[in-house]
Amino acid sequence: xxxxxxxxxxxxxxxxxxxxxxxxxxxxxxxxxxxxxxxxxxxxxxxxxxxxxxxxxxxxxxxxxxxxxxxxxxxxxxxxxxxxxxxxxxxxxxxxxxxxxxxxxxxxxxxxxxxxxxxxxxxxxxxxxxxxxxxxxxxxxxxxxxxxxxxxxxxxxxxxxxxxxxxxxxxxxxxxxxxxxxxxxxxxxxxxxxxxxxxxxxxxxxxxxxxxxxxxxxxxxxxxxxxxxxxxxxxxxxxxxxxxxxxxxxxxxxxxxxxxxxxxxxxxxxxxxxxxxxxxxxxxxxxxxxxxxxxxxxxxxxxxxxxxxxxxxxxxxxxxxxxxxxxxxxxxxxxxxxxxxxxxxxxxxxxxxxxxxxxxxxxxxxxxxxxxxxxxxxxxxxxxxxxxxxxxxxxxxxxxxxxxxxxxxxxxxxxxxxxxxxxxxxxxxxxxxxxxxxxxxxxxxxxxxxxxxxxxxxxxxxxxxxxxxxxxxxxxxxxxxxxxxxxxxxxxxxxxxxxxxxxxxxxxxxxxxxxxxxxxxxxxxxxxxxxxxxxxxxxxxxxxxxxxxxxxxxxxxxxxxxxxxxxxxxxxxxxxxxxxxxxxxxxxxxxxxxxxxxxxxxxxxxxxxxxxxxxxxxxxxxxxxxxxxxxxxxxxxxxxxxxxxxxxxxxxxxxxxxxxxxxxxxxxxxxxxxxxxxxxxxxxxxxxxxxxxxxxxxxxxxxxxxxxxxxxxxxxxxxxxxxxxxxxxxxxx
Ligand code: GLA
Numbered sequence: 001x002x003x004x005x006x007x008x009x010x011x012x013x014x015x016x017x018x019x020x021x022x023x024x025x026x027x028x029x030x031x032x033x034x035x036x037x038x039x040x041x042x043x044x045x046x047x048x049x050x051x052x053x054x055x056x057x058x059x060x061x062x063x064x065x066x067x068x069x070x071x072x073x074x075x076x077x078x079x080x081x082x083x084x085x086x087x088x089x090x091x092x093x094x095x096x097x098x099x100x101x102x103x104x105x106x107x108x109x110x111x112x113x114x115x116x117x118x119x120x121x122x123x124x125x126x127x128x129x130x131x132x133x134x135x136x137x138x139x140x141x142x143x144x145x146x147x148x149x150x151x152x153x154x155x156x157x158x159x160x161x162x163x164x165x166x167x168x169x170x171x172x173x174x175x176x177x178x179x180x181x182x183x184x185x186x187x188x189x190x191x192x193x194x195x196x197x198x199x200x201x202x203x204x205x206x207x208x209x210x211x212x213x214x215x216x217x218x219x220x221x222x223x224x225x226x227x228x229x230x231x232x233x234x235x236x237x238x239x240x241x242x243x244x245x246x247x248x249x250x251x252x253x254x255x256x257x258x259x260x261x262x263x264x265x266x267x268x269x270x271x272x273x274x275x276x277x278x279x280x281x282x283x284x285x286x287x288x289x290x291x292x293x294x295x296x297x298x299x300x301x302x303x304x305x306x307x308x309x310x311x312x313x314x315x316x317x318x319x320x321x322x323x324x325x326x327x328x329x330x331x332x333x334x335x336x337x338x339x340x341x342x343x344x345x346x347x348x349x350x351x352x353x354x355x356x357x358x359x360x361x362x363x364x365x366x367x368x369x370x371x372x373x374x375x376x377x378x379x380x381x382x383x384x385x386x387x388x389x390x391x392x393x394x395x396x397x398x399x400x401x402x403x404x405x406x407x408x409x410x411x412x413x414x415x416x417x418x419x420x421x422x423x424x425x426x427x428x429x430x431x432x433x434x435x436x437x438x439x440x441x442x443x444x445x446x447x448x449x450x451x452x453x454x455x456x457x458x459x460x461x462x463x464x465x466x467x468x469x470x471x472x473x474x475x476x477x478x479x480x481x482x483x484x485x486x487x488x489x490x491x492x493x494x495x496x497x498x499x500x501x502x503x504x505x506x507x508x509x510x511x512x513x514x515x516x517x518x519x520x521x522x523x524x525x526x527x528x529x530x531x532x533x534x535x536x537x538x539x540x541x542x543x544x545x546x547x548x549x550x551x552x553x554x555x556x557x558x559x560x561x562x563x564x565x566x567x568x569x570x571x572x573x574x575x576x577x578x579x580x581x582x583x584x585x586x587x588x589x590x591x592x593x594x595x596x597x598x599x600x601x602x603x604x605x606x607x608x609x610x611x612x613x614x615x616x617x618x619x620x621x622x623x624x625x626x627x628x629x630x631x632x633x634x635x636x637x638x639x640x641x642x643x644x645x646x647x648x649x650x651x652x653x654x655x656x657x658x659x660x661x662x663x664x665x666x667x668x669x670x671x672x673x674x675x676x677x678x679x680x681x682x683x684x685x686x687x688x689x690x691x692x693x694x695x696x697x698x699x700x701x702x703x704x705x706x707x708x709x710x711x712x713x714x715x716x717x718x719x720x721x722x723x724x725x726x727x728x729x730x731x732x733x
Contacts, residue, residue, distance in 0.1 A: 031066050032118065034130055034147055035059050036154045039298050041147065042066050043086055043132070049114035051132060051145070052084040053181040057234075057244065058300050073183055075265035083263050084181040087134065087145055087160065088271070089113045090174070097211060097261045099179035099271050103280075104139050105166035109173075111136055113143055126151045140165040148293075153313035155297045157251075162289040171496070172281040176273030177250060178294035184244075187268045188233035189260060192560060193226045197548035199529035200227065200560040202637060204238060207262050215257040217277050219432075219484025219499055220415065220447055221530035228256040228533060229564045231303060232270070239302045240632055241676065247306040247563065248296025251318075251534040254503030255279065274500060278487065282494040292535055303563060304676065308629050311566035315627075318534045319569055320541045321519055323627055326568060327407055327475060328357035328615060329595035334549070334575045338365035338374050341389045345397050351600045352406045354608075356615040359407035359475055361595075362397070366390060366410070371420045377444045380416040381423030383462045398472040409475025409521075410466065414459045415506065416445045416482055429490040430455050432498075442482035443527070450509065451501035452491035459509045467517060476520065478540070481527040503535075510539035523571055529557070532565065542569045542593055549597070550578035551588035555642050555659050558591060559632065567646065568626035573597040574611070580723070582607045583692040584659075586614045587724040590690070591625065591644055591657045594618050610692050617689055621655050621728065624648045631676045636661045641718050643673045651679040651706070654729040658716035667720055672713030678706035684729040686714065697722065703732065 027047035031054075034041045042055035054069050078084075080093035090098035091110035103109050113134035121129045130147040141164040148157040158178040164170050187207040191214055192200045205212075214230060216222040229249030231238055238245055250256045255275035262268055272294045283289050297313070299306035315322030330352040336344060345362065352360040365386075368379025372386050385393050394410070401408035417424050417431055419439065424431060424446075432447045433439055439446065448455050467473055489498040521541040524531060528546035537543065543565070545557050551574075558570055570592030574585045582603070589595070594615075600608060628646040633656070636642035640662040647654040654677075660667055678684065685703050688696035697717045704714065709729075716725040 028070065032130070033063060033066055034149055036149050036151045036156070038154050038300065041156060042069065045115045046081070050081065051086040051115050051134065053086040054084055056180065056182060056298060075267070078265065083265060083267065085179065087113060087143060087179045096263055096269060097259050097271050098174055099176035100143065100162070101173035102141065103171040103173060104141070105168040105170055111141065141170065150313050150317065153297070153316070154309045155295060155313040157293045157295045159293045160291045162283065162291070163287065164283065165285050167285070169282045169284050172283055172289065174276045175281065175289065175291055176271045177291040178270070178272050180270040182234060182268040182270065184234040184268065186236055187262065188236070188238050190231040190238050191226065192229070194529070195225060196527060197546060199546045200557045202560055207260055207268065209262045212260045213257060215275050216255050217275060219255060219487060219502065221480055221483050221526045222253060222255055223526070223532055224483060224530045228252070228258060230258065231306070231563060240304050240635065241302040243302050244298065244300045245303055245306055246296055246298045247303065247310060248294065249533065249564065250292055250294050252292035252503065253506065253531050253533055253536040255499050278496070279499045280496045281500055282497055295534060304632060307563050310564055311630060314534065314566055315568065318538045320514070320522070320539065322566070322568065326541065326593050326626065327359040327521060328618065329359050329361050329409070330355055330357050331361040331363055331573060331595060331597040333363035334597045335599040340365065342392065342397065346400060349401050349404050349406050353404055355596060355600060356612050357596065359409050360401060361409040361411070361475060361477060363411040363477070366394070368421070370422050371418070378418045378420035380413055380418040380445050381421040383412070394470050398470045402472045407474040408472060409477065410473060411477045411479060412462060412466070413479040413481060414462045415448055415450060415480055417448050418445050432484055432487060432489060434486040434488045437486055440485040442485060445482045447482055447484050449489045449491055449502070450505035451489050451498055452505070456505050456509050460512050463513055464516065474520070475522070477523040477525050479525045479527070480531055507535070510536070514539055532561070537569065542571050544571050548577070549573055549575040551580055551585045552578060552661070554588050555636055555661060558588070559636055559642055559644065562630055562632065562644070567592045567630060569593070571595060576602070581692070582610060583690060584724045586611065587657060587690055587726050588659065590618055590726065614690060624653055624655050629677055633673045633675065640667060641669055643716065645675065647677045651677070651682065652731040654678065656716070656727045656729070658718055658725045658727070660718040660723045663720065665720070669715055669718045672715045674713035675709040678709055679731070680705065680707040680710060682706045682731040683733050684709065685732050687728050688725060689728055690726045698727065
């Protein structure tokens, strides 16, 4: 049998009587079976040319048996045979939440999409793309459904391309990326809500009949209140190591909307796409409208497998340089805020070297002259060096950094403008605001209209000029602190297009930047975790999870983010936030991309020595954390501790982070933490690292087999004297 196959075959005709009405089950003309290593997604083309989605789950050994699917799921009445539509069109026969709704050029609002053709393209030896063409029989209106399978990673990317040849513009009232139809007993949703410094709060719920929606209407910084990424338990509650779960989200940084509808037959329909709120998009004839990708995996072994699939896929297909290296950083934000000058920076460059990290990151406050950036109330948009803070320009400190053998990075927030700025004075029409209403600010700032190509050009040049003028520049922190209030574009003819074109404009700028600077590392920051999605992450190497750097809170956030995003992308800084000892802070920062944002002068000499040693230790193990497989061994929301492990691909080395999260006089880990992902045949030497002022409570000659570790486990001996423990495993056979 071919490794990868798409099968077409004819299935049986069936007709059943339901109550007083006759329900005609249409004759399925063709099944289309899309496969990855473990999964299959089955579509059917019905006799009336409807396209349905009838299965997503473990793949069957014998393809022929997919034809039996329909007979096993006779769940009652589907009045119009559309509950399972692969892309539900509205205004004709639909009774449930549509994937697409339009107003044609003549004002008519009906749409009925019928199968026209299909193609299967082989992209490489791991990826195939199925394209299904649909067309309305009355209108010159077309939709292409795209399904891209990543075979090894079991990840499916789905999107739609919408186009028409009607006489005038068509209004897209709703235009989802994907419309899944899922079978199951009980469906559970795990979603994440939050706010500034309280990002990624987990919420689990059982889905009941009706519609549950995850959405954002913030325009920019759209994850401020919630993530568009979620997990869905398809056969009962959601577990780490067992059960069937779908994990994924919309790869889009603008407004999103994901509807979960439990239908009258108790199946679940997921409709995911751009939020159509205030965005009935006006589409000109002949123009292709690409929806963003909805990317997901399904694991039949719980969340853990699903995350590992997504991490592998993201490192290969989304993140810039996902399997590459990253710089360790000293940042000056929390140690200086806006208050610095050349001399202080020079000292911070020395400290970067002293600490042993790779790069110094100069944060907010380096720009603005007519309105200097001495607080967050001015100067966004005026991207030239402040002459009193940096009289010799950035170029001189970039050069000094290089002389000191330190890399240099810089903060920008190029999408924004301060009302107190020269840019605002010169280009009021570049600003997103209602012309006749009072301005309303988020962090004292407004958003530039990136739907306008002139503004896109301006934003690109901010970055480009920084690199042109300062060739040694090695890193960028791209921030985005404001949401969009008073959404109005002076550029758009139809305001309905603004939200979508803003995000597409942002991607155009990032794309142009990446064409010129393909690998320069860049951190995606949005006042913390306001923009963490694979739409934007395809232009970045890493992201900033939260402005909350208290390591206790970070344990939870980093744990939750690990569901979707690999550790190499999570920027974790050691700061003065939190009352915990330095060791605890470093241990928490190490479970991702470690950095520092503190004043070395405030450390005792012992602490400084410890931090310097930790940077060296991190150097030895970072490749396992960045490139290895993640195993969540204890859940801090269920247990009194969190345990997170990374195992390298050949299972010869591993590192395990353990943190106590409930403090009491007798708090401890009473039972061993069971491992996953090791080689049962291997013997592992266990060692405790990052020890500060203390001997390890783990015997220095401890050797345990993978078999023992995965059947019994290992007790990290967390207690009040040992609130965080980092252990390494090295195979000796
Ligand atoms: C945001 C970022 C911070 C810092 C400040 C600077 O809040 O999340 O890390 O860069 O902006 O103003």
